[in-house]
Amino acid sequence: MDAQRLETLQQHPDFIRLASRRARLGWTLTVVMLAIYFGFILLLAFVPAALGTPLGGGVMTLGIPVGVGIIVAAVVLTAVYVRQANTELDPINERLRKECEA
Known part of the structure; x- marks a missing residue:
């Protein structure tokens, strides 16, 4: 891609x-996971x-189910990101890609 495009x-x-939505989503999920992890620690x-x-x-x-819960929380937060990316971010990305190729 040239500089003008x-x-x-x-x-x-x-x-x-x-870019704003992706950054906001990423930072939000990061903060949630860090709060869970550091809360446990x-x-x-x-x-x-x-x-x-x-x-x-x-x-x-009690520590065993709490530890398992932290692992499950990480998987759930990953699923949230994937769902948001697939339903909201990827269509915008695809539309931009098509517009910029033309």
């Missing part, structure tokens, strides 16, 4: 909206007995 693309309102650091609480009469403690 690149400049035109970067000034396009849809491109600006696409802080809980582990300051109240370790809470995660060591046995569940039921078995050997499993």
Whole structure:
């Protein structure tokens, strides 16, 4: 892509909206995951007995389902990103690509 077409693309309102939405989505999901992860680490650091609480009469403690929950949260947040990208961001990207090829 030559410099003129690149400049035109970067000034396009849809491109600006696409870049803004993608950045906002990425940062939002990053902050959510960091809050979950660091919340777990802080809980582990300051109240370790809470995660060591046995569940039921078995050997499993509260820390195991909480840890699994963190892994599940990461998968869910990834799915949220993929869904948003496929339904909202990719159509804008495709429209921009077609306009800039013409």
